[in-house]
Amino acid sequence: MAQLKPCLRPYLAEPQLTRARHDMDSRADTIQPRDPRPRIRSPNLRPTTLPVLGNLHQLFGSLPHRSLRDLANKHGPLMHLGHGQLFTIVVSSAGVAKELLKTHDLNFADRLQILIAKIYGATVSFFFYGDHWRQLRKIYMHELLSTKRVESFQCIREEEVLNQICIRGC
Numbered sequence: 001m002a003q004l005k006p007c008l009r010p011y012l013a014e015p016q017l018t019r020a021r022h023d024m025d026s027r028a029d030t031i032q033p034r035d036p037r038p039r040i041r042s043p044n045l046r047p048t049t050l051p052v053l054g055n056l057h058q059l060f061g062s063l064p065h066r067s068l069r070d071l072a073n074k075h076g077p078l079m080h081l082g083h084g085q086l087f088t089i090v091v092s093s094a095g096v097a098k099e100l101l102k103t104h105d106l107n108f109a110d111r112l113q114i115l116i117a118k119i120y121g122a123t124v125s126f127f128f129y130g131d132h133w134r135q136l137r138k139i140y141m142h143e144l145l146s147t148k149r150v151e152s153f154q155c156i157r158e159e160e161v162l163n164q165i166c167i168r169g170c
Contacts, residue, residue: 046080047071054082068092086112 077093109129
């Protein structure tokens with residue numbers, strides 16, 4: 001006890017040390033050996049990501065569709081990829097896509113909230129899926145985008161195309 005610093009004596013007194021050793025010895029007896037059977041791991045839906053880039057480094061190259069195919073072969077037909085700070089679900093199997101779009105369609109029907117939509121106001125393309133969106137879509141399709149209405153704006157569209165060609169060509 002003479003070699004211990006005075007400030008450590010209350011914490012490292014001999015009765016406490018023997019009690020700690022006893023606790024460690026009793027725990028060592030209760031530790032069970034590791035199970036030798038291999039564990040079945042759940043499939044990893046997400047390839048390794050980098051903090052800022054996400055999975056963009058794995059998609060670079062002249063043939064990104066082949067990179068996606070290779071990732072699908074390794075991680076399965078349903079993957080969770082990061083594109084920068086946005087995360088995307090990639091489906092590379094027709095059966096899984098059919099199941100997602102038929103049975104879970106309402107879960108994937110909403111759109112992302114984009115900052116520009118909050119600043120300039122939301123239009124039909126930025127609304128969440130629901131009754132309001134369906135009603136506005138009907139109005140757009142029957143009133144604004146009907147065949148007669150689109151044909152009535154043909155001359156205006158042609159004029160705008162000519163203006164764009166002139167601006168870029170001049």
